[in-house]
Amino acid sequence: MECKIIPEKCIACGLCQVYAPEIFDYTEDGIVLFLNDPDTVSLSIDDKDAAAVTTAYRKCPVRAIEIRENT
Numbered sequence: 772m773e774c775k776i777i778p779e780k781c782i783a784c785g786l787c788q789v790y791a792p793e794i795f796d797y798t799e800d801g802i803v804l805f806l807n808d809p810d811t812v813s814l815s816i817d818d819k820d821a822a823a824v825t826t827a828y829r830k831c832p833v834r835a836i837e838i839r840e841n842t
């Protein structure tokens with residue numbers, strides 16, 4: 772799975788880290804970034820993290836998280 776974040780849309784609600792703490796982290800202002808790769812906005816997600824990332828994607832109130840299944 773590929774996961775993309777759109778920091779410009781993020782409203783710093785904190786939900787994505789609740790659901791996928793291994794994947795998401797935040798800037799000092801609370802804007803989403805990837806915990807292990809803060810300089811990118813697109814990341815390949817391991818199968819073990821796919822369910823958590825999918826939940827975060829569904830819960831994000833502003834759709835600042837996008838997911839795409841690998842084909």
Ligand code: SF4
Pocket residue numbers: 780781782783784785786787788801802803827830831832833834835836
């Ligand atoms: S759930 Fe969405 S709006 Fe909330 S912090 Fe995460 S990316 Fe930002």
